[in-house]
Amino acid sequence: MTADEIAELKPEVPDWQLLExxxxxxxxxxxxxxxxxxxxxxxxxxxxxxxxxGHHPALLTEWGRVTVTWWTHxxxxxxxxxxxMAAKTDALAAESGHATRAEIxxxxxx
Amino acid sequence: MTADEIAELKPEVPDWQLLExxxxxxxxxxxxxxxxxxxxxxxxxxxxxxxxxGHHPALLTEWGRVTVTWWTHxxxxxxxxxxxMAAKTDALAAESGHATRAEIxxxxxx
Numbered sequence: 001m002t003a004d005e006i007a008e009l010k011p012e013v014p015d016w017q018l019l020e021x022x023x024x025x026x027x028x029x030x031x032x033x034x035x036x037x038x039x040x041x042x043x044x045x046x047x048x049x050x051x052x053x054g055h056h057p058a059l060l061t062e063w064g065r066v067t068v069t070w071w072t073h074x075x076x077x078x079x080x081x082x083x084x085m086a087a088k089t090d091a092l093a094a095e096s097g098h099a100t101r102a103e104i105x106x107x108x109x110x
Numbered sequence: 111m112t113a114d115e116i117a118e119l120k121p122e123v124p125d126w127q128l129l130e131x132x133x134x135x136x137x138x139x140x141x142x143x144x145x146x147x148x149x150x151x152x153x154x155x156x157x158x159x160x161x162x163x164g165h166h167p168a169l170l171t172e173w174g175r176v177t178v179t180w181w182t183h184x185x186x187x188x189x190x191x192x193x194x195m196a197a198k199t200d201a202l203a204a205e206s207g208h209a210t211r212a213e214i215x216x217x218x219x220x
Binding site for chain 1: 153154157166167168169170171172173174183
């Protein structure tokens, strides 16, 4: 993907951080810390999604915090598919029955 | 633990790497890569062990490779218990029904 293509897709996954590690661009998102309410799918649900799609993230579980990182090995960088997988991970979080930013109608907060 | 205590216990877990990250001493071991036969417990089994013992490692799953890292948050370093947890992780791997180094009698190889 070109920088323009990345800039175009990034707003679709606002909660993900675009970062470079070992010279490879990646999309990463962490759950809130253990003390906060869970708004993030379990490692098992992300693992099941990865199996279904045949595309595997790095999945770090550490003291109750889960970090998911998507990138594409073969191209050593980001592919459109990584943005799709990030959005699908967000959708799993929403399915968990916890409110996500997208579900809270703006302007209707108490 | 003092450096002497660490040096005394380290031989008990020969397959673990002693490393320092963010100024914190840790014990770390990775499974063989995806292509190799699995000789390492699944993240779920390590997670279950952690729950039982009330002590949680960092657990990284990445393209079929599982990396387990033990250290003790509270003391920002290694406690004897981390060596025990490393040995218990090895025992889980052995239970998985795969040969481990300890199970192969030396001098009897074909």
